[in-house]
Amino acid sequence: MLGIGTLAKKVFGTPNDRKIKATRPLVEKINALEEEFLALTDDGLKQKTEELRKRAIDGESLDDLLPEAFANCREGARRTLGLRAFDTQLMSAIFLHQGNISEQKTGEGKTLTATLAAYLNALTGKGVHVVTVNEYLVKRDADWMGKVFASLGLTTGAAVSGMTEEDKRAAYDCDVTYATNNELGFDYLRDNMKSELSQIFQKQHNFAIVDEVDSILIDEARTPLIISGPSQDRSEMYKIVDDVIPLLQESHYELDEKTRNVTFTDEGNEFLEQELHSRGLLEEGLTMYDPESTTIVHHVNQGLRAHKLFQRDKDYIVRDGEVMLIDEFTGRMMSGRRLSDGLHQAIEAKEGCQIQPENVTLASVTFQNYFRLYDKLAGMTGTAETEAEEFAEIYGLGVVVVPTNVPVARVDEDDQVYRSALEKYQAMIEKVKEANAIGQPVLVGTTSIEKSEMLSQMLTEAGIKHNVLNARQHEQEAQIVADAGKFGAVTIATNMAGRGTDIQLGGNVELKVIEALDADPDADPVAIREKIEAEHADEKKKVLDAGGLYVLASERHESRRIDNQLRGRSGRQGDPGRSSFYLSLEDDLMRIFGSERLEKVLTTLGLKEGEAIVHPWVNKSLERAQAKVEGRNFDIRKQLLKFDDVMNDQRKVIFGQRRDIMEAADLQEITADMREQVIDDLIDQFMPPKTYADQWDTQGFQAAVADQLNLDVPVAAWCEEEGVDDEVIRERLVEASENMMAQKAEQFGPESMRNIEKQVLLQAIDGKWRDHLLTLEHLRSVVGFRGYAQRDPLNEYKNESFQLFESMLDSLRTEVTQKLGQIRPMTEEEQQQILSQMQERQAAAQVNAAQAAEDNSEAPASTAAAASGSTAVAGFDENDPSTWGTPARNDECPCGSGKKFKHCHGKLA
Ligand code: ADP
Ligand code: MG
Numbered sequence: 001m002l003g004i005g006t007l008a009k010k011v012f013g014t015p016n017d018r019k020i021k022a023t024r025p026l027v028e029k030i031n032a033l034e035e036e037f038l039a040l041t042d043d044g045l046k047q048k049t050e051e052l053r054k055r056a057i058d059g060e061s062l063d064d065l066l067p068e069a070f071a072n073c074r075e076g077a078r079r080t081l082g083l084r085a086f087d088t089q090l091m092s093a094i095f096l097h098q099g100n101i102s103e104q105k106t107g108e109g110k111t112l113t114a115t116l117a118a119y120l121n122a123l124t125g126k127g128v129h130v131v132t133v134n135e136y137l138v139k140r141d142a143d144w145m146g147k148v149f150a151s152l153g154l155t156t157g158a159a160v161s162g163m164t165e166e167d168k169r170a171a172y173d174c175d176v177t178y179a180t181n182n183e184l185g186f187d188y189l190r191d192n193m194k195s196e197l198s199q200i201f202q203k204q205h206n207f208a209i210v211d212e213v214d215s216i217l218i219d220e221a222r223t224p225l226i227i228s229g230p231s232q233d234r235s236e237m238y239k240i241v242d243d244v245i246p247l248l249q250e251s252h253y254e255l256d257e258k259t260r261n262v263t264f265t266d267e268g269n270e271f272l273e274q275e276l277h278s279r280g281l282l283e284e285g286l287t288m289y290d291p292e293s294t295t296i297v298h299h300v301n302q303g304l305r306a307h308k309l310f311q312r313d314k315d316y317i318v319r320d321g322e323v324m325l326i327d328e329f330t331g332r333m334m335s336g337r338r339l340s341d342g343l344h345q346a347i348e349a350k351e352g353c354q355i356q357p358e359n360v361t362l363a364s365v366t367f368q369n370y371f372r373l374y375d376k377l378a379g380m381t382g383t384a385e386t387e388a389e390e391f392a393e394i395y396g397l398g399v400v401v402v403p404t405n406v407p408v409a410r411v412d413e414d415d416q417v418y419r420s421a422l423e424k425y426q427a428m429i430e431k432v433k434e435a436n437a438i439g440q441p442v443l444v445g446t447t448s449i450e451k452s453e454m455l456s457q458m459l460t461e462a463g464i465k466h467n468v469l470n471a472r473q474h475e476q477e478a479q480i481v482a483d484a485g486k487f488g489a490v491t492i493a494t495n496m497a498g499r500g501t502d503i504q505l506g507g508n509v510e511l512k513v514i515e516a517l518d519a520d521p522d523a524d525p526v527a528i529r530e531k532i533e534a535e536h537a538d539e540k541k542k543v544l545d546a547g548g549l550y551v552l553a554s555e556r557h558e559s560r561r562i563d564n565q566l567r568g569r570s571g572r573q574g575d576p577g578r579s580s581f582y583l584s585l586e587d588d589l590m591r592i593f594g595s596e597r598l599e600k601v602l603t604t605l606g607l608k609e610g611e612a613i614v615h616p617w618v619n620k621s622l623e624r625a626q627a628k629v630e631g632r633n634f635d636i637r638k639q640l641l642k643f644d645d646v647m648n649d650q651r652k653v654i655f656g657q658r659r660d661i662m663e664a665a666d667l668q669e670i671t672a673d674m675r676e677q678v679i680d681d682l683i684d685q686f687m688p689p690k691t692y693a694d695q696w697d698t699q700g701f702q703a704a705v706a707d708q709l710n711l712d713v714p715v716a717a718w719c720e721e722e723g724v725d726d727e728v729i730r731e732r733l734v735e736a737s738e739n740m741m742a743q744k745a746e747q748f749g750p751e752s753m754r755n756i757e758k759q760v761l762l763q764a765i766d767g768k769w770r771d772h773l774l775t776l777e778h779l780r781s782v783v784g785f786r787g788y789a790q791r792d793p794l795n796e797y798k799n800e801s802f803q804l805f806e807s808m809l810d811s812l813r814t815e816v817t818q819k820l821g822q823i824r825p826m827t828e829e830e831q832q833q834i835l836s837q838m839q840e841r842q843a844a845a846q847v848n849a850a851q852a853a854e855d856n857s858e859a860p861a862s863t864a865a866a867a868s869g870s871t872a873v874a875g876f877d878e879n880d881p882s883t884w885g886t887p888a889r890n891d892e893c894p895c896g897s898g899k900k901f902k903h904c905h906g907k908l909a
Helices: 004-012 015-038 042-057 062-081 087-097 110-122 135-151 165-172 181-191 213-222 235-247 266-278 291-308 343-350 367-371 385-395 421-437 449-461 474-482 509-519 525-545 560-567 588-592 595-605 616-663 668-686 698-709 715-720 726-748 750-786 793-822 828-854 861-867
Strands: 100-103 128-132 156-159 176-180 207-211 225-230 253-256 261-264 316-319 322-326 359-365 376-381 398-401 416-418 442-446 467-469 490-494 549-553 577-584
Touching (some): 015 087, 110 176, 110 207, 128 181, 135 176, 181 367, 207 213, 213 376, 235 291, 235 343, 266 291, 291 343, 291 793, 385 398, 449 467, 449 490, 474 509, 549 560, 588 616, 595 616, 698 726, 726 750
Parallel strands (some): 100 376
Antiparallel strands (some): 225 359, 253 261, 316 322
């Protein structure tokens, strides 16, 4: 009997059915245009693009242009690749254009699907980003689909790591740019460390189509992208903290050995406060609970852990003055591995070793927050439906399941459950042998590299030839995966291995077609494809007769989605195939989810040694277990994101300010505002409301004015004057500082002044923001410790990070005002001195450059240099000619190019 819900679906269709149906008229419209576009010449296709572009710019909506654009793109692909987009691909591309995730099964042709939506959206000239999971796919797709775009008169770029700045910029300036999620995120962060608009890669975030979207927006979304660099030397602080820890009494902290957790008691905090005050590490007037103490509290916590949780010769050893960690399972030394967040340094202090500099975050972003930058976002994958809730909640993306071009014929067998892992593996080997005997290709899926290696060994012992993939060498693996559908092939893979490469029965036609087209660009792609397919026909028939690809999985993954990915490798485009999962009670998922109960039930059902039990009930309960894990993981990601969102709001403010500063023609208004704020703050501090002149620290006031405003004015005397109030003092200070800055502006000239202001502002923002990021990291660990019973750590974090942000802005204003107050043109002597320093630095830079070439770190060299904490003197900046004074024409150019000044920046017109 049908339930009401099921019945309603039969009559009215599911919401998904309705969405599919709604696209039909559009698809028909595109199909009706096909004849017309077939008749166009090759140039005609390009002219059509020009026409569509013009109409888009004149205000015609992309929705209205869609039928013609899709028809044009379909024709371009047919001509260049011999691929005529199926109706299901048109449908899917419509959903992409509407900002959805299209679930299209593996082998349905998502790569081609993306071109339709990308082409349409590139017509506005704002650029479209197509995102893939690895660089092999970036190059493959940009090359492959680039032919389609070229036939339509659009440019295609591939942004990959290790490119020169120029090439990278060119790639981003293309109509369509292929890139990995990592590269996009890093380039975004790098963009926000630059000081010239012209250097920016990502001019806008218009539309992104994310391929394998579940992998990128869900699996990889757990780890944020981080650009890090060395921080300044803080060994003194570590040493002071380390002196204090041994003074603690038992009542000062609570130690929980089981969870490896140790926290201070209130008594402990009071004691620390005293000790740290007397040692000058905690400023007078600050308590351990003030946001400004975050960093110290964090390091004291780390010091406590170093002393109470880490034991020498158990958790680490000291060798040659270095602290080396020990792997708790193998007992082996893990050389080169360091604990993060200052914990390693705390142990170094404890052991009296030299304290190594720590690496700190210079910039970071989560994928969630990166991809939310786009005006429109879309995604494709074979498996999205199980995660529909997360896509909707986090990214506002709907999921539409697009029907396959040809019905799926794969048979998904029930799970087989064994008692022990060994029995399971033995049974699997038997299965592989059986299939291999008739030449049926087998793809063995595993959840980890260790397990693939173990299975590989068992297969070798059984005398079965096979390949092992573990998602490390994308390019080679793509070749092997492409062959995984050949007669008699056996391939072991972890779940990400070769993702994005299609397993075609009898071997991959596409790679050969691309090869042939690359070798002979003038050849007719349709004919080439037919020829290669014909060559494959025999081999393909043998595999078809053997039953198609057999996917044999050795475990269920935590997430159903990953299992579905693996299954979906088989049965593409209506091919025969089958899949089965072999499980045991010793599998991780089983152990986590009450295998005891399961074991009881299975024994009742009659599970014997060496035999498997197969029962739909098992599948059901496992799926429930998986749904639970999925839910829990989603919660973890949501929680992480909530923390990142706090920082994200601040990041948006800062990055927005940077942008404004780079774009502004005149910065005097901004710096003048800052100056006035600084003056207001000084007055609030030294002439607090409701106080009298005799209560004011007038000498302190005068000193602060000299220090922060660089003004030599008799503030102290002003304060003694009869009837003087804060308004009068404010006016005088504003006037004096404005006069001073106006004078400086005159000395330098408006153009130079703007440049100086820009440099000072950007450097100050970057420096403060970096420090702030570090403080936020500390705050995150500190709110955990502080969590008093009733307080929500997230709320604490929100409030305190807001306060920290405010005080960062305060000190930013002070720094900018201070620096600008100090600028002055250089004297002859100083110029000479700087020039000789430059020469020394240049010699050193050549050595560094050679080292950097070997060092494969993510952060560009310039970033690392900027991080070393040295803000250039306001008087001189090698990037800013206005600060150079007048170099001699035959001297080396101060910009560091190595050329003579007269041939470089000093060139006359
Ligand atoms: P997916 O990413 O959806 O798994 P791919 O984009 O890798 O699929 O395409 C799989 C295979 O299907 C490729 O070899 C491609 O050439 C082929 N293909 C895609 N679209 C078409 C089409 N319209 N007609 C024929 N073959 C197609
Ligand atoms: Mg793909």
